[in-house]
Amino acid sequence: MNKILSPDFKTTQVDIVLLILRVGVAxxxxxxxxxxxxMLLGEVPVQxxxxxxxxxxxxxxxxxxxEVICSxxxxxxxxxxxxxxxLIITMLVAVFMIHLNDPFASKELGLLYIFLYLPLLVLGSGKFSLDFLMGSLQNKAFVKR
Structure with missing residues (x-):
């Protein structure tokens, strides 16, 4: 019970949550x-x-x-x-320009995406990522010199 209520997290737990967040939101x-x-690659004129x-x-x-490459x-x-x-900029444009005069329900999904991308912006990708793997390989190569 104490583990559930404890504000302390192990870094592995945070890395697993970041992995789930990254994969899910992407x-x-x-x-x-x-x-x-x-639509962009299609024959039909762009709407x-x-x-x-x-x-x-x-x-x-x-x-x-x-939405595709960055995801x-x-x-x-x-x-x-x-x-x-x-992605944050795209969602801000969607919420505050495209859906500006629409009801809140039309803005809600864009706002949710913003709140999902903010932790990734601040915390990065975590241990279970290509960033971490490439950084580890680069550090090993640097140490061998």
Missing amino acids: VLMLTHGIPKLQ FPGIMGLSPVFSLFLTVFA ILILFGLGTRLASVP
């Missing part, structure tokens, strides 16, 4: 990004809002970059902090 975001990628003076096609391209990076834990930034 897979869920890919379900939004892949249809947009298909997407242009944002801040950008063309609809370029706005869609930036959104696809964030794949986060999935594997490669540049997680950096990859979180475009």
Whole structure:
């Protein structure tokens, strides 16, 4: 019972939670990004809002970059902090520009994604990631010199 109520966490527990968070949020975001990628690559004219003076096609391209490419990076834990930034920006644009006049229910999912990406931005990818693996290999190579 004391373990459940204790505020102390072992680093392995945090790393497991970061892994679950990374994989979960990346897979869920890919379900939004892949249809947009298909729209971008498809034959049909793009039906997407242009944002801040950008063309609809370029706005869609930036959104696809964030929702597909950055999600794949986060999935594997490669540049997680950096990859979180475009996703946070994309969700901020969705919430505060695209859905500005819509009911709160339309904004809720974007806000949830923002709150999921913020810990990844601050904490990074954790031990179970390519970032950690590459850092470990780099440190071993540096020590051998």
